[in-house]
Amino acid sequence: MARKIKKALSLVKDFQAIAFRIGREEYALRLADVQEIITTPHITRVPKAPDYIRGVLNLHGNVIPVIDIAKRFSIGRTNITRGGRIVVVEVGGEIVGLAAEVVSNVTRLPQDSIKPPPPLVAGIAADYLEGVARMPGRFLIFLNLARVLETENDRTEVANDAREAKHS
Amino acid sequence: MSIDKNQLQRVFLQETADLLESLESTLLDLEEKPKHDELADQFMRTAHTLKGSAATAGFDDVADLSHRMEDMVELLKSGRTSATAEYFDQMYKSLETLRRGLEEIAFGRSHSQELLAAELELGQWLEEMGAAEQDASQNHKAEGDNFSLGEYDRIRLKVLRKREIAPLVVKVDFAQEDVDKPGTALKVIAALKSNGDLVATVPPESELDQVNQSGNLLALFGGKLDAGQLRQLIEKEGATGCDATPYVESQNQLEKEESQSLVQPLLAEKTVRIEMEALDDLLRLVGELMINRSRFDQIAREFEAVLDDAVFSSDITGSAEILGHLTAELQSGIMQARMVPVARVFRAMKRQARKTARLLKGRVRIIASGEQTELDKKLADFLDQPLTALVEELIRATADRAGLDDVQVFRIGAERKGNQVSLIVEGSGSIPQSERISRILAAFSEYGGRLETIKANDSYRLLLWLPITLAIIPVMMVEVGEEVFAFPLEVVQETLRIKASEVSTVEGKRVTELRGEALSLLYLDESLEVERSTAGEGEYLSAVVIDYGSKPIGVVVDRLLGKKEIVIKPLSKRFGGVEQVIGSTILGDGRVALIVNARALADSSAVRAA
Numbered sequence: 001m002a003r004k005i006k007k008a009l010s011l012v013k014d015f016q017a018i019a020f021r022i023g024r025e026e027y028a029l030r031l032a033d034v035q036e037i038i039t040t041p042h043i044t045r046v047p048k049a050p051d052y053i054r055g056v057l058n059l060h061g062n063v064i065p066v067i068d069i070a071k072r073f074s075i076g077r078t079n080i081t082r083g084g085r086i087v088v089v090e091v092g093g094e095i096v097g098l099a100a101e102v103v104s105n106v107t108r109l110p111q112d113s114i115k116p117p118p119p120l121v122a123g124i125a126a127d128y129l130e131g132v133a134r135m136p137g138r139f140l141i142f143l144n145l146a147r148v149l150e151t152e153n154d155r156t157e158v159a160n161d162a163r164e165a166k167h168s
Numbered sequence: 169m170s171i172d173k174n175q176l177q178r179v180f181l182q183e184t185a186d187l188l189e190s191l192e193s194t195l196l197d198l199e200e201k202p203k204h205d206e207l208a209d210q211f212m213r214t215a216h217t218l219k220g221s222a223a224t225a226g227f228d229d230v231a232d233l234s235h236r237m238e239d240m241v242e243l244l245k246s247g248r249t250s251a252t253a254e255y256f257d258q259m260y261k262s263l264e265t266l267r268r269g270l271e272e273i274a275f276g277r278s279h280s281q282e283l284l285a286a287e288l289e290l291g292q293w294l295e296e297m298g299a300a301e302q303d304a305s306q307n308h309k310a311e312g313d314n315f316s317l318g319e320y321d322r323i324r325l326k327v328l329r330k331r332e333i334a335p336l337v338v339k340v341d342f343a344q345e346d347v348d349k350p351g352t353a354l355k356v357i358a359a360l361k362s363n364g365d366l367v368a369t370v371p372p373e374s375e376l377d378q379v380n381q382s383g384n385l386l387a388l389f390g391g392k393l394d395a396g397q398l399r400q401l402i403e404k405e406g407a408t409g410c411d412a413t414p415y416v417e418s419q420n421q422l423e424k425e426e427s428q429s430l431v432q433p434l435l436a437e438k439t440v441r442i443e444m445e446a447l448d449d450l451l452r453l454v455g456e457l458m459i460n461r462s463r464f465d466q467i468a469r470e471f472e473a474v475l476d477d478a479v480f481s482s483d484i485t486g487s488a489e490i491l492g493h494l495t496a497e498l499q500s501g502i503m504q505a506r507m508v509p510v511a512r513v514f515r516a517m518k519r520q521a522r523k524t525a526r527l528l529k530g531r532v533r534i535i536a537s538g539e540q541t542e543l544d545k546k547l548a549d550f551l552d553q554p555l556t557a558l559v560e561e562l563i564r565a566t567a568d569r570a571g572l573d574d575v576q577v578f579r580i581g582a583e584r585k586g587n588q589v590s591l592i593v594e595g596s597g598s599i600p601q602s603e604r605i606s607r608i609l610a611a612f613s614e615y616g617g618r619l620e621t622i623k624a625n626d627s628y629r630l631l632l633w634l635p636i637t638l639a640i641i642p643v644m645m646v647e648v649g650e651e652v653f654a655f656p657l658e659v660v661q662e663t664l665r666i667k668a669s670e671v672s673t674v675e676g677k678r679v680t681e682l683r684g685e686a687l688s689l690l691y692l693d694e695s696l697e698v699e700r701s702t703a704g705e706g707e708y709l710s711a712v713v714i715d716y717g718s719k720p721i722g723v724v725v726d727r728l729l730g731k732k733e734i735v736i737k738p739l740s741k742r743f744g745g746v747e748q749v750i751g752s753t754i755l756g757d758g759r760v761a762l763i764v765n766a767r768a769l770a771d772s773s774a775v776r777a778a
Contacts, residue, residue: 044651044760046739047696048746048772056739056752058760061456063737063752094740 013111017133019140020087020100022070022078025122027100028107028133028140033089037103040084054080054099059088066097072148075123091149109133114142180225182441184270187218188263189512191237195259196518200533202244202251211241227273229283233266236290243294253526258293260522262286315368315388324367325415328390335367335415338398340385343408350376353385355405363401364391388415444545447506454499455640455735461495462732463756464488496733499640503544507636510582510589511539513551517580520556524563531575532563541582543589543636551591551634558593558608565600584636587658591632599628618767641736643753643763644712645729648693649700652761653725654734654753659766661713661720663728668709680722687713691724695769696748700726714766721770736763748772 016031043055043066052071056063066086070076078099086097114131121132121141130142191214198207219234240259243249265286272282317325328335340356342349353376360366370386371378379385385407393401395412402410468488472481514536525532559578566576579594599621609619612632620631635641635658643654644663664682671680671689678689689711693700711722734753737760739746747768752760 042759044752044762045698046746046749046762047698048748056760056762058754058758061754063739063754063760065740096740 014108015111017107017109017140017142018087019104019107019138020085020098021102021104022100023076026104026138026140027069028142029087029089029145030142031106033145035088035090035095038086038088038097040080040082040086040099042082043080054078057086057097059095059097062095064088064095064097066099067149068099069143069148073124073128089145091145096149107135109135117141177225177227180221180227181270181274183221184218187214188267188270189515190214191218191263191266192519193511193515195256195263196515196522198241198244199251199256199522205245208241208245212238212245215241229287230266230269230273233262233269233283233287233290236287236294237262237266239294240290249293257526258289262290315370315386317368317388321367321388324365325388325390328365328367333365333390333392335388335390336398336412337415338387338389338402339411339413340387340402340407341409341411342379342383342385343406344383346406349379349383352406353379356385356402356407357387359401359405360387360389360391363393364389442505447502447545450502451499451506451640451735454495454502457495458499458640458733458735459754459756461488461491464491466756499733503640506545507542508545508548509540509542510548510551510591511536513548513555514539514580514582516552516556517559520559521563521578524560525576528563528567530563530567530571530573533575533577534559535577535579536581537579538582541584541589543582543584543634547634547636554608554611555591558605561602561605561608562593562595562600565602565605566595566597569600570597587636587641588633589636591634593630593632594627596627599623599630640733641763642731642733645732645761646692646710646712646723646725647727647729648696648725649698651698652729652755652759653692653696654732654761654763655712655714655723655766656750656763657731659714661715664711664713664722666709666711666722666724668707671709682713682720682722685719687720687722689722689724690770692764692769693726695772696764714770716767716770721766723766723769734763 017028018031018034018037019026019028021027038059041057043057045055046053046065049055052068054066054068054071056065066080068078068080070078079101080099081101085100085103087100087103088095088097090096113133113135115133117126117129117132119126121129124141128144128147130144133140133142191211194207194211194214198204198211201207215234215238219231219238222228222230222234237259240249240255240262244251244255249255265282269283269286315321325335338360340353342352346352354373357366357369357373367388367390369388371382391398398412399410465488468481468484471484475481514534518534518536521532521534562578563576577596579592581592581594583590583592609630612619612634618633620633622629622631635656642657644657644660645652645654647653666680671678673679674686678691679686680689681687692698709724710726710728711724712728713720713722736751737753738751739749748765750763750765752762755761
């Protein structure tokens, strides 16, 4: 009986994650943070946009940007094909799509699986990451979405707001 | 007609938004021209209306505060208080409290405390300033109150007024030694009745023996007698004296009357209030309708190409055309419904100017024109924040540079030109520069806005061009490589087919000739970095000629796809906010097409007018 309860409790403390592959790495997000996953539709390129914005797409009548994480971390380039996937997430009140090559099945992980990352993981600075999780034969890199999608603008805005607050 | 309380309350809440706006607007004007009695009267009338309907709807706190504000302006008008900054501070503060109180009511929350506090504040002010005279008028009120008038009596008063006879309160005194005061009273009453209209008496005719205690009689009388004649008449009957003063209608009666008459018109209004969301939904549906309509067009064309049956295909194209017309009209109607005057934005700017000036201990005047110019509500809502920030920054920068000792005058205006509206901000001196100002101005270009700066000797002018609506615009669709782009029709002068052989290169720039003048060319595939599989064109090039300052520019594309009306889908500001792109739209096949900011394109490429 105690074992059953313990198992039930541990199930409750587990969480679900979705992993997607770009190049050789497997990135992961908590399932709760993912809005939906769609097959890559036509992507309209936006000229003169930063290189990690691969374009925009039509998601249920809304136009959302497509972000290439590999480009964002300057560690390569995601191969975007019509058969690929877009992981749709919401960050800072905005909906964006992350380009992925392959998306794995949903994985269940124990609560404490995510460990603090070493300073540099696969060429990515630690503050972009929530942590890493080791699984049999796999190494999942959990992204800190807010930091990943933070732009220069956001940083200057925050600094400006702080300055203004001091002056007024 | 029985009107239930809920209905009354709903109607009341709907109307208060307008009343509040009017109060604020009038207050701002009054501050600039405190001696203009019409403004004071207008404020008092509006406050009075608000008070009346609030009382009828059962919101006594709101009614009382409105009443006090009315009194405050009366104080100003009569000169018993002066138009100081503190006075207006207090008035704005009370107006804010009133607004908040009404908001609370609308949300079903309790509001009394704040409103009561505000009312007390005003009450104090009124006491200090207008104490003496207020007592006098209180007395009038007291006398007025003594008459308990029935419906019939009030109608008689109305009739008197219509005949331009001012009703009087006649106080008749009886001699001490008069042993038959009631008898004298009766005689006085009879005399009054035969010389005019006696509406009511205190004590009433049925209880005249009460004059034994009071020693006097109050009569509400209307007649064509002057004071002297009246006295003669009354003294003839044996009274010792009489005092006639104009009848001041007791407040309660006035309110009830006025608010009764207010409610009927309210319910018979020809306008309807509609939630912005509902309009947004309608607009979205129209957008979908338009997308589907173009699909229909496409299908109709495909049918035409395939079918041999001329009649059938012309039926389809005929219907498609009609559908097109209907959709266009529907869309136009909804767009029109979303238009609001820019006055609201101007009011917000004036408010901000006043606030900032007070903070910096200076004085600022804002002169507005073109307030009735209309634009899409979404646009107006968007403009609120950047424009008030702009006003604040301009004033601060001016203060930094030159101090605010003199009254700084700013002019703001709005003008409609076709599908665009231009907002003008004018100030004296040289243009104030600051990082914040630059940022605010940059924000406008996101919405397809264009900024023009005009400097004169001792003044500057900021001209902000904006599309009238953010929602739907007519565009010229073009194709480059495999991608589709849209040019807002606003900037398109015409379209051209140019012979490839007629393009020459002058100092590294390509030009052609258009009606005797040189036309600079810009190749869209180059400036947007679009990959093209077929590098070599045929004999002819297609180009869209766009306005660009004094000289137009020809934008060379692969194919012209024709004019269309599209729904603008904004691009994310954080990602993909690119200067050359105003927004995007969704095509019939589900793909996203970008709307090109032609001017920014020309700016950023090396093409300048030849």
